[in-house]
Structure formats: C-alpha cells, structure tokens
Amino acid sequence: MNDRLHGTAAPVVNESGLPIQPLYTEAELAASGGAAMLGRPGEYPFTRGIHTLMYRKQPWTMRQYTGFGNATDTNARFKYLIANGQTGLNVAFDLPTQCGLDSDDPLAEGEVGRVGMAIDTLRDLEVAFDGIDLDRITVSLTVNGSAAILIAMYLAMAERRGFDVKALRGTAQNDILKEFIGRGTWVFPVEPSIRLVGDTIEYCATHAPKYSPVSVCGYHIRESGATPTQEMAYAFCIASAYADEVLKRGVPIDEFAGRLSFNFNIFGNLFEQVAKFRAGRGLWAKIVRDRYRAKNPGSMWMRMIAGGGGSGLTLEQPELNIVRGAYYALISALSGAQTMALCCYDEAYTIQSEYAQRISLRTMQLLIEEMGLCDTVDPLGGSYYVETLTNQMREAMERIIADVDSRGGIVGLVASGAIQAQVSAQAYQRQLDLDTGRQRKVGVNCYRIEQEDPQVELHPYDQAEARAQIERLAEVRRTRDSGAVARALDAVRRAAEDGDNTMPSIVAAVKAYASVGEITAALTGVFGRYREPVRF
C-alpha cells in the first residue's frame, strides 16, 4: 500500500497497468510518440477536441438522469430541472419498460415506476414531454433492450407535437452489446439484438438524420470491472460491430457514423481519465478514417457524454459524493465532453431527490460560470505527463482491440460470456483490494466514521401508483382501435420474419397505441429470447 501522506519511492502503476513516473519531460513524451497524434482542436485526429472552439462557443449540455413513478411525476421533475438551467434531459425508465414488459405483466410486479418512469404506450410518452420544447431541449433515452420501440415512440410523439423529425436532435442509449456485459436489460438473443440496433441506425439515417440512435457505453463495462483502457477499447469494438451491421446493408459510413455517440465513465485517477478520453478521441478517429474509409471529418468524432461514475461514489459519508462529483465534472470538462451528467450524492441510497439533483446541476454551472473551464480549449494539452499518458493509453487500447479481434471479435466474446468472465474477475480483485486497503477509498477503508447515520431522504415508492399505471394502460386498450393494433403488430412480426427493417412497422404500431409489451412480444415470437451465459 502506498502511504500517500508520507511519500513513496515504490513503483506507481495506474489502473490501466501503466507505470507512472515521478516526473515527465520532453524525453518521456518523445519516447511515447511525441505529438504525432496531437493536432489541433476540430481537426483530425481530434485528440484535443472535436470542435475548434469547444466550450468557448457553447458549454457542454447538462443532462441529469431523471425519471421515476409515472409520466406525470417525471414531467414535473423535468420541468424543475429545466427551470434550474438544465439544457437537456436524460430519461430513466423503469425496469419493465426497459425489459419490454407492460406494467400489468406478472414479471413487472413490484417494479413498476420504481427505478424510472413507467411507459406502456405513446399516451404515457405524450404526458412525459408535455410542454417541453424538443427543439431547445435535447432528450436522451436510457433504454436498450426495448430501444427500437422507445425511439419509435419518441419520434412519433415529436411528430404529433408538430416538431420536424428531420431536424430533431436527441440520443437513445440503444447499446445492447454492453447490456449483455453489464446492466442486464436485454430481451432478444445476440444476433437479432444487433440487427435491431442496425434497424434503428439505418432508419434514423433517412428519417431522423440529426438524431443519434446509439450511445455506445463504455460506462457500464467499466462499472462491471473493466479498466479505463478496456472501457474505451471494448466500446470501440462494440461501435464497430454496429457499424459493420449497417455497412453490410449498403449504407455508406459517412451517412451514419457521425450520429454514433458514446457514454463513458469517470472515477479514479484524474490524469488517467483525462488521458483516456484524449486517447480515445484520436483512436476512434483513426478507426473510422482508416478502417472504414470515412471522408467526412464529422464521421470521425468521438462525441460523448461523461461525468457520472457510480462505482466511484460511496454509501459511506455520502456527502463526500458531492465533492467527488465536482472532481468528476472537472475531469469531464478538462476532457472535452459534449454532455455531462453527474451521479447525485444520494444515489447509493435512493432515487435522487430534487435537492441532490440541483446540487449536481449547480456543480456543473459553477464550473461554467466561476472556474473558467469554458475559456480555453483542451487546457491540459501540452503537459508532458498528460500527453505521454495519452499516447501510452491509446497504444494500450489498440493492443486490447487487436486482442479482441484475434479472438474472433467482440460479438462472439460477449455471446460466449468471455468478456463478462474477464471483467467480473477484475471486479472481484478490486473488491479484495478495497477490503484489504490496497486500494484506498476515503470513508470506506480509511478515514471511516463508525455508526454514522447519513442524512439522506429516501424516495417513497407507492404501490397505488403502479395500480394507477395499470389502469391507464387498460384504459388505452379499451379506447384504441383494436383491429388497427392487431394489423400493426402483424406487420411488425412480418418485418421481423422477412428480414426487413422493423422500424417503419414499429413506428406504425406505436402510433396505433400498441404497447411496449405487445410489440416486444411480436418480436420475441420471431427472434426468441436471450439466454444468459452464466460465467463469472
């Protein structure tokens, strides 16, 4: 164990396995490859940022993860956050919605509206976004297994509200491969799941060309035990798998790559995180340009949301999470993120309170208004340490990607559970390191306060709300045109069977007020359900 208070002569190695020197000079930088991959902001390889002026032109989008209970409750919280200066929305759905189940499904019992908002039909989504200007506020949908349905619903809702879908911006998480590694809201087997992601990308390229249909998540792979370099490398392998799926349909790379986006994690060593993002930006640009032969610089942008890092936060002394969140936000700003969402200090306990969310929002606003983070692009650029580490981390990521490719590619490694086994072994080692104090965690294995009673207000869960949601769904079922629903669901089934893009039929089905569960059932009837390879 390094005793940080008394200095150390012992070797220091970062989480990604790279040795850290006590001092960096021109010599270390030159040995790592110098400025070959540095460039200027807004120019290939984009290591210093995807835009020329970055935050000088516009600060990052602030988008706290929000949603609970029903659409009405969530709409009120959305409006509270917007009134407090939030510039985007990041929607939390409950687990039944995320897993493609209706609120009245027996498997949804006890889970309706618990960890996010319950959405059964387009009617709910209309309520959720009532009164919100979707041209001004961009919306991110945190949904994966049932993403095709929720994207369809979102586009249908926006169209009915009179917004131009061709100009609509926003994001869906829709990264199913990482759900198989961690997070677990899968529905369909691996191959049809990737096909559905391809369907959404292909459909949006034509019908909603400003919409980002996928946000590839290193975030949850990191939560599951990956190192920072693995986090980026696996995310790029997954993004490539989706790109390959769309390319084989004959859609040119420059027609969709620019709408791929990323979601990354922040916790741990500050410099390692900053170097990770700078390295990742250069590497993704190189992959898209060299492997996929993209011509449009926008196709090469690693656009990202970063800020949260749930695994970095602690149950112990939860108020320290406010401080951690501020450092994570600083890292995100120093790393050139497009969008930021912070985990709230109370999240180890409960759905975030209004108060906790406001603190997270103010943390970001403070960086913008008081700390000068928007004045200059890539302020750490040129640091011997940061540049050397950026070069070394990019090389390490390339080695991981080469290893994945040599083992047959990410899809096979996820389907067999090999990636899951690897990251869970690392998660176990991390826990052992925390238990023994080899890895220090303030408030957990050092500077503990025993028998603390944290001041956290627990979010109430009301069973009556779940019953009301089920009643609303029943009301929609009573009043919709059931013949039209049956025909629409048949069309979904046929598209799935015939290998057509399923999105047009799913959009038609949500407009007929078919439910999330009904559309999912139509698809599982053709695709089957995922069977988890239990490996750890």
Place this chain on the structure above:
Amino acid sequence: MTGLAAPARARPIKVVLGKPGLDGHDVGAKVVARALMDAGMEVIYTGLRQTPEAIARIALQEDADVIALSSLAGSHLAFCRRLAPLLRDAGLDDKLWIIGGNLPRQDRDALHELGFEGVFATGSRLPDIVAFIQRSVA
C-alpha cells in the same frame, strides 16, 4: 483437540445465489459468488431475471444449504414477500436465507422477520459475509 472446531462436513456448503426480478446489477452477486467459492463453498449462481418460483425450485433441486439473493433496484421486499412462503412450502425453512445489496435501514427488520437471517447492505465486507455463513451453517 480444541473441542471448538466445527464438525467436518460431508460436503462443502452449497449456496444458491439468485438475482431476483428485473434488476440487472450483477457485479455484487458475482463478486460475492467468487468470495464464497474462494472460501471453499459450492456456488450455484442463477443469473439474472429469476422469479420467486424459479429461485425456490433451484434451491430445492440443488439441495442448497444457503439461499442467497442480491437485490439493488429496490424491489427486495416485494420479492421476498413472495419468495418466503414458496421456500417454506418447499420445506426449505431450515436452510439459511440471506440477502445483500441496496437494502435501506428501514427495510432490514422486515427482511429479518420474513426469515432472512443475514442482511448484508452495500458496504458489507466479503470476510464478514463468509464468516456469517460458516457460523450459521454448522
């Protein structure tokens, strides 16, 4: 002879570790599974999305000494209220039932009353979980 050593068991302690409901947070379950295996126990990890009926059935089929759940998405009480009678009906009330995860202080008495002797909230240390099982399953 100290006279205090636990009697030698004919077989290792067998744990069925289940992920109840729709909760997809499986890092903790897998970490605990590894810790129990390193302590010499046999662990059957069910994977995600288990119903109460499935967990009771697996526990019975596997002749488990310990029925362990990991729940982080808040539905622990609703789930355990459905699971407990199923375990009793299956004659598994003499087994050790434990639960870990995001378990608010206010729910812990109710979990004990339902029959979960070990309640290990987030922040519990692995050696404490191992020791509790070894002590309880003599």
